[in-house]
Amino acid sequence: xxxxxxxxxxxxxxxxxxxxxxxxxxxxxxxxxxxxxxxxxxxxxxxxxxxxxxxxxxxxxxxxxxxxxxxxxxxxxxxxxxxxxxxxxxxxxxxxxxxxxxxxxxxxxxxxxxxxxxxxxxxxxxxxxxxxxxxxxxxxxxxxxxxxxxxxxxxxxxxxxxxxxxxxxxxxxxxxxxxxxxxxxxxxxxxxxxxxxxxxxxxxxxxxxxxxxxxxxxxxxxxxxxxxxxxxxxxxxxxxxxxxxxxxxxxxxxxxxxxxxxxxxxx
Amino acid sequence: xxxxxxxxxxxxxxxxxxxxxxxxxxxxxxxxxxxxxxxxxxxxxxxxxxxxxxxxxxxxxxxxxxxxxxxxxxxxxxxxxxxxxxxxxxxxxxxxxxxxxxxxxxxxxxxxxxxxxxxxxxxxxxxxxxxxxxxxxxxxxxxxxxxxxxxxxxxxxxxxxxxxxxxxxxxxxxxxxxxxxxxxxxxxxxxxxxxxxxxxxxxxxxxxxxxxxxxxxxxxxxxxxxxxxxxxxxxxxxxxxxxxxxxxxxxxxxxxxxxxxxxxxxxxxxxxxxxxxxxxxxxxxxxxxxxxxxxxxxxxxxxxxxxxxxxxxxxxxxxxxxxxxxxxxxxxxxxxxxxxxxxxxxxxxxxxxxxxxxxxxxxxxxxxxxxxxxxxxxxxxxxxxxxxxxxxxxxxxxxxxxxxxxxxxxxxxxxxxxxxxxxxxxxxxxxxxxxxxxxxxxxxxxxxxxxxxxxxxxxxxxxxxxxxxxxxxxxxxxxxxxxxxxxxxxxxxxxxxxxxxxxxxxxxxxxxxxxxxxxxxxxxxxxxxxxxxxxxxxxxxxxxxxxxxxxxxxxxxxxxxxxxxxxxxxxxxxxxxxxxxxxxxxxxxxxxxxxxxxxxx
Numbered sequence: 001x002x003x004x005x006x007x008x009x010x011x012x013x014x015x016x017x018x019x020x021x022x023x024x025x026x027x028x029x030x031x032x033x034x035x036x037x038x039x040x041x042x043x044x045x046x047x048x049x050x051x052x053x054x055x056x057x058x059x060x061x062x063x064x065x066x067x068x069x070x071x072x073x074x075x076x077x078x079x080x081x082x083x084x085x086x087x088x089x090x091x092x093x094x095x096x097x098x099x100x101x102x103x104x105x106x107x108x109x110x111x112x113x114x115x116x117x118x119x120x121x122x123x124x125x126x127x128x129x130x131x132x133x134x135x136x137x138x139x140x141x142x143x144x145x146x147x148x149x150x151x152x153x154x155x156x157x158x159x160x161x162x163x164x165x166x167x168x169x170x171x172x173x174x175x176x177x178x179x180x181x182x183x184x185x186x187x188x189x190x191x192x193x194x195x196x197x198x199x200x201x202x203x204x205x206x207x208x209x210x211x212x213x214x215x216x217x218x219x220x221x222x223x224x225x226x227x228x229x230x231x232x233x234x235x236x237x238x239x240x241x242x243x244x245x246x247x248x249x250x251x252x253x254x255x256x257x258x259x260x261x262x263x264x265x266x267x
Numbered sequence: 268x269x270x271x272x273x274x275x276x277x278x279x280x281x282x283x284x285x286x287x288x289x290x291x292x293x294x295x296x297x298x299x300x301x302x303x304x305x306x307x308x309x310x311x312x313x314x315x316x317x318x319x320x321x322x323x324x325x326x327x328x329x330x331x332x333x334x335x336x337x338x339x340x341x342x343x344x345x346x347x348x349x350x351x352x353x354x355x356x357x358x359x360x361x362x363x364x365x366x367x368x369x370x371x372x373x374x375x376x377x378x379x380x381x382x383x384x385x386x387x388x389x390x391x392x393x394x395x396x397x398x399x400x401x402x403x404x405x406x407x408x409x410x411x412x413x414x415x416x417x418x419x420x421x422x423x424x425x426x427x428x429x430x431x432x433x434x435x436x437x438x439x440x441x442x443x444x445x446x447x448x449x450x451x452x453x454x455x456x457x458x459x460x461x462x463x464x465x466x467x468x469x470x471x472x473x474x475x476x477x478x479x480x481x482x483x484x485x486x487x488x489x490x491x492x493x494x495x496x497x498x499x500x501x502x503x504x505x506x507x508x509x510x511x512x513x514x515x516x517x518x519x520x521x522x523x524x525x526x527x528x529x530x531x532x533x534x535x536x537x538x539x540x541x542x543x544x545x546x547x548x549x550x551x552x553x554x555x556x557x558x559x560x561x562x563x564x565x566x567x568x569x570x571x572x573x574x575x576x577x578x579x580x581x582x583x584x585x586x587x588x589x590x591x592x593x594x595x596x597x598x599x600x601x602x603x604x605x606x607x608x609x610x611x612x613x614x615x616x617x618x619x620x621x622x623x624x625x626x627x628x629x630x631x632x633x634x635x636x637x638x639x640x641x642x643x644x645x646x647x648x649x650x651x652x653x654x655x656x657x658x659x660x661x662x663x664x665x666x667x668x669x670x671x672x673x674x675x676x677x678x679x680x681x682x683x684x685x686x687x688x689x690x691x692x693x694x695x696x697x698x699x700x701x702x703x704x705x706x707x708x709x710x711x712x713x714x715x716x717x718x719x720x721x722x723x724x725x726x727x728x729x730x731x732x733x734x735x736x737x738x739x740x741x742x743x744x745x746x747x748x749x750x751x752x753x754x755x756x757x758x759x760x761x762x763x764x765x766x767x768x769x770x771x772x773x774x775x776x777x778x779x780x781x782x783x784x785x786x787x788x789x790x791x792x793x794x795x796x797x798x799x800x801x802x803x804x805x806x807x808x809x810x811x812x813x814x815x816x817x818x819x820x821x822x823x824x825x826x827x828x829x830x831x832x833x834x835x836x837x838x839x840x841x842x843x844x845x846x847x848x849x850x851x852x853x854x855x856x857x858x859x860x861x862x863x864x865x866x867x868x
Contacts, residue, residue: 044772044773044775044776044777044860045775045776045777046776046777046842046860046862047388047772047775047776047777047842047859047860047862048387048388048842048860049387049388049842050386050387050388050389050390050391050392051386051387051391052387052772052773053385053386053387053388053392053416053417053418054387054772054773054853054854054856054858055418055854056766056771056772056773056854056855056856056858057771057773058461060461060462060465060466061462062462062465062466064466089701089762089764089771090701121701121762122701123700123701124699124700124701124703124704124759124761125504125761152504152761154501154502154504155501155502155504156501156504181478182475182476182477182478183477183478183479184477184478184479185473185474185475185477186473226463226467226470266466
């Protein structure tokens, strides 16, 4: 299994780059640097005549690999889903990436969705996001414009809703939701739901119009530290309409229940 | 940790072994003299006189059993205790051997603005390799402290005690006199901590509500009440277990630079009076201090004598100083116990007749939970202390079967019963947004309550409150204030953004006042965190119903959804910081400049 997973890792160049960086290097804007820049006497309207000492606008950087797991069942595959962001409180770039390796048992990457989004807070808990999504894997490539919101909903649900428009006149919608239920201080049960919707069939990517699929999971993780949590769980996928039909034509099934083992990691 | 320091000079790298040498030095002296007399000028732990040379170094430090780096002052963490005399002019040569800019701030000291030591505001800072000379007259006396006011240097050890002997006969006469510097030490980089908090503001909370506490709350309070209570917090997207961040998950709590295992020890002879000058030099941690078996007379607060208040316990917020006098009569050891407000850990030392003694370390008190009163909604759960609280309470109030056990005065002290106040127009006008999570619709006056985690214990113990503080000397400025400045403490816990009036430091300009004018400063805390607000260069006189004997403070702790007011007279022109002294909060924007303009302007 491990040998099969390894070839998929190059699909995560950004996250891997992240992992290689020492934590200190992930934070930019050393406040000491301001003093060499010869700020004038009017800094902050006179609040700080010798230069700003408070780095409340510092650039931070984070990466989280929320799903980093092997899914076992009728044929096994590796699945990743992660996010990374860089920016200050108001302007951030966010990378979201997910995909599967060997899910059709032929050593190929599929369901590879990668998004690069500019993100800006619009309310206490929500950010507006705009950018591009590229479907890059062993299937037919697609490029989409993306617009969405991501944040913390009532009841501590982490949610993201993103709409997409492709240059071929296709529209799509994706929703994500996850919740952390603390069983103990370190044992956490995380239900997670993803849905994908498309306005038109796309045989090249094996998706049909309407609700295409739901991908849900229930993961039980143990936070050895906040940044390192092995987990086990189950994942259930169900395919609908045209997507289900295309899968059946290829010998697949409309639903898929799997046991999974993974390692959640922050960088 | 009991080793003596190794060779003092190893180039730029030195080993710092806590302050074990301090205790040992005290022990070797004659026992009948005051502690400070025991340490000569050659002892690096105490420096006295009018000329001081202080050197900051980046050095190898071991406070936790793992070698790490720290910012030492004259080779120590804490740096040397400085002893000045009121009426002297002091000269301090501060040499910066750190690889970055620094500035040493004399916390609570009245001085000219360029001597205040805040890089950017009052002076350009001390560049690496440079020496800056501070020189100013000492116009006050009492217990203070000093620390780096640059970036996160203070978190990594750049702080020390500052004691000013009064002119003439001291008001407080004791047999022994000890400095007790409390601090929170972390291995690693504070920048990583701030980074973690930006991603997950409860990163260091390992005291959160779980399925287990839900089940026990259901057993105690019933399913309906528990679900309703959980739903209230979930709707607000707030976690009542978040008291401080970070916690002992990151920190080792130090007493005079020593971890609990090293057991810093102060000596006494039975029957003597002992003054303990507590200084909270922590970046984040509030301490609840008690000495089981001894009552403490609080005699001196923030450098000013107060009418003694006898207590069993007192809370010391960040950056504040409280001097207590104890009179141990028995020939035995007493534990000086300083538990952190969230009950994740403690600093500990010992008062003993001889070195090498120790007393039992008490269990920590139950961990507090925030309540609806903290959220500016005191009416929603009238008697609630907290759910999941292992005392007499349950969600929604005291358990009826236990009602008889609860003294009436304790019932009256419940936070839900706190005096409600009307929010000033400036608060009512606030709107939640990116930098403002909630508005305290009904702020409360809780000067007569010690704070979350202690309020419900008032019937069982004597605990200091701000309402108890009465200055020995009447205030100098008898004029009534001519105007009021309202500052709303605001923030968004979720994004870890903090500020005043919904703005970070870099988003607004200064607050202008005029030299010598008399104004009222009103704080309303619109966050679920306590914030110790420090004003440089001038006193804040707390309006706590003691008339002209208002206590003079340099730092004021404002509890969640609390409203309080203070009177201020600016004493010198310049750029004076007004900020939350929680390091990670002020570095996230909870900082303002109070600009004192000359009268003619």
